[in-house]
Amino acid sequence: MDYGIKTWGNDNFFIEDGKVKVNTGCEPSLMEIIQEIRKDGIRGPILLRFPHLIQKQIRMIYKSFSDAKREFNYEGSFNAVYPLKVNQFPNFVKNLVSLGQKYNYGLEAGSKAELLLAMAYNNPNAPITVNGFKDNEMISLGFIAAEMGHNITLTIEGINELESIISIAKDRFGCVPNIGLRIRLHSSGIGIWAKSGGINSKFGLTSTELLEAVNMIRDANLLEKFTMIHFHIGSQITDIAPLKKALREAGNIYAELCRMGATNLRAINLGGGLAVEYSQHKTTLHKNYSLSEYANDVVYLLKDIANRKNVSEPDIFIESGRFVAAHHAVLVAPVLELFSQEYTDQKLHLKENNPPLIQELFDLFNTMNRKNALEFLHDSIDHMESLLTLFDLGYIDLQDRSNTEILVNLIIKKAVGLIADKKLNEILDIQDRVQERYLVNFSLFQSLPDFWGIEQTFPVMPLDRLDETPTRSASLWDITCDSDGEIGFNTETPLFLHDVDIKNRDYFLGFFLVGAYQEVLGMKHNLFTHPTEATVIIDDDGFEIQNMLESQSISDILEDLDYDIREVQENLNERIEASDIISEKEKKYILGEIYLFLNDNGYLKTINSNEGVNYE
Ligand code: PLP
Structure with a gap:
């Protein structure tokens, strides 16, 4: 099993000698990297x-659009x-900004808070676009960015924001940010984020509002600052068709506004939405287009509309985030425990006279072979159900x-060992019933x-043992006290892992493509916070x-x-001091322990550490 690495891995990782390796420079395995970090x-x-994976995505985007521009x-x-x-x-962010410098890659x-970050870190002269709802303060911040020399465009989500810009422009120092108008398209995306676009979406101006906005901009003598129209039909657009439909609509709006006298309008901003293939299974692939198809479609469609309507070909802006960020981060989490690990034959204590069904289970185990494995497995599960009923009834x-x-x-x-190489669907059904629960040291x-x-x-x-067939259908449990903290086994998209004895050998799981949205959306449930992080630089x-x-x-x-925190510590200390069930020496020891825990x-x-505790 290669866990679909060729589908989602983007050639960033490969399997060799049973290990996941990084496909760059000296090609280290993820295990080597983790062991190096754990040394400390x-x-x-x-x-x-x-x-290097941030760099790769940025380079791919610019190259695909430059190829498409050349082609058309x-x-x-x-x-x-x-x-x-x-x-x-x-x-x-800091890596992204410096890797993007040679492309004049900007920030949205x-x-x-994000605008202040952009103003502090953006590459000089690279564009800044500002979306979302804005109050007077946020618009003033946009003016400050322009006054600092940033190439900034404030995208208006509603007429009231435009009113604020016009009024603030009168009061400040003569330097006005570029103005973008977010258009409310009839076209919407697909999937969970489809509601970011469409006529009922939360964002953007209707055709009537667009006309009103352009008139207001003209009346305020700011036409020269109206440079961009913007749309975003949702994140993770897995099907290219809705995007093409939206482009046609936006392209025509652009051309109409140019013809209406928007003399400095020169850019269409397509927002984000470039999708990432997250699926590990060929049967559930998400995405139906490549980056070069996306770039070609955008360039071709916009050229076609501009030429037909006899307006200049617009500058193209994109705000893809997921596509740029997802690949760069991998979460590595140690497995702490397998829940059926304690079921070993050493723990079996058969009696001299066992209930007949137990004796039968024992015989099934001893006489099982490859031919009868499936049948005996079914029998054993039936027997278990009967035996559990007998227990409930007190027999x-x-x-x-x-x-x-x-x-x-x-x-x-x-x-499972005997029939692991048989057809998947034959054993999936049993695997579903006999899942192994892997307790994994992370918070979902x-x-x-x-x-x-x-x-x-x-x-x-x-991350390793990939030259051995994994035999256990896996459910992953995180360490929060919440039953939602589980990635259950799913027969449609099954996950099989190895049978491991964690006391003797570490077993690490890698969760890939976690660089987009996950880190900042992460919740401190049970007070588990952002995990330890490390940046890995690889060369030859x-x-x-x-x-x-x-x-x-x-x-x-x-x-x-x-x-x-001083109060927390004092409370703990006072309560330890007040305890009359431990000696003074023990109290001192415990105070030290508490200090270490807090820090x-x-x-x-x-888990199940066999290291002894020294109370001296
Ligand atoms: N631009 C805007 C206006 C957005 O709302 C979003 C996210 O939803 C993006 C860009 C980034 O989208 P994605 O990460 O799918 O590329």
Whole structure:
């Protein structure tokens, strides 16, 4: 099994010698990288950032549009801005800005905080676009950006924002940002974010409002500043057809506005939406187009409309975020425990006289072979159900019940091993019934919030042992105290993992394509915060770990919630001091322990640790 790496992996990763390796420079395995980081005592989930994958996506976008422009002899320019909302974390944004400098790659902001970030970090002269609802303060901030020399366009979501711009322009120092009008298209996207576009969408101006806006801009003598129209039909546009429809609509609106006398209108901004293929399974592929098809369609359609309507070919702006950010981050999380790991034959304590069904289970286990495996497996599951009923009715005891569970699990493991190479659908049904639960040291709410919120799946695979057939149908449990923190086994898109004994060997899972939206949407459920992160720079000679940022300490998390950490500590200390069930020496020891806990992060470190505790 290659876990669909060729489908979602974008050639960024490959499997060799049973390990996932990074397809660049000296091609290190993810295991090597993780082991290097863990050498310093780091435990818990680790988010790896690969700047070369940011660079690759940026380069691909500019190259595809430059090829398309050449092919169609397109006269307008191509420009891109990165929407900060997709990932605002500094170790991502700062890399992105410097990698994008040679392309004049800009930033998009949707809030005051994002705009301030853009003003502080954007490459000089690279464009800044501003979307979203704006109050007078945010519009003033846009003016400040223009006064600082930024190439900024404020995209108007409603007439009231335009009124503010016109009035602020009168009061300030003569430097006015460019004005963009967000158009409300009839066309909408598809999927979960389709409502970002369409006539009932939250954003943009109707045709009537557009006409009104242009008249207002003309009356305020600001026509020269009206340079762009903007639309965004939603994120993760998996089908190219709605985008083409929207482009035709927007292209015609552009041409009409030019003909109406919008003398300086020269750009169409298509927003974001370029999709990422998240599927691990050929049967559930999401995306039906490539980047070059997207670029060709955009350039061809806009050229065609401009030529037919006899207006200049517009400059193209895109605001793709997911496509740029998703690939660069991989979350690596250690498996802590397999829930049926305790079902070993050493724990089986058969009696001299066992209930007949238990004896039968034992015989099934001993005589099972490849031919009868499936049948015996079904029999054992039936027997287990009967035995559990017998327990409920008081006919068998707890030892019998334990023997039942152990025997059935041993039978399952043996059967799956015997028939693992048979046709998938033959064993899927059984696998569904005999899932193994893998407890994984991460929080789904913090690291994959879109799985919880909108059932977005992400590719997941083990980082090594890929030369061994995985035999266990896997359900992944995170460490939050919430039953929603589970990625259940799904027969449509099954995940199989290896049978591992964590006490003897580490087993790490990689969650891929987590660089877009997940980090900032992540929730502190159970007070698990952003995991430890590291940036990995790879060249032909080796790899280097940079910008290690350990997950927040428990003190910091509590402070973020506005607890007075000194008060928390004092309360704990007072209560320990007041305890009359431990000695003074023990109290001193415990105070030290509490101090360490507060200053450490909250993820789990070990389970069933056999390291002894030294109270001296
Ligand atoms: N531009 C605007 C106006 C958006 O609202 C969004 C996100 O929804 C984007 C760009 C980025 O979209 P994506 O990440 O799908 O490229």
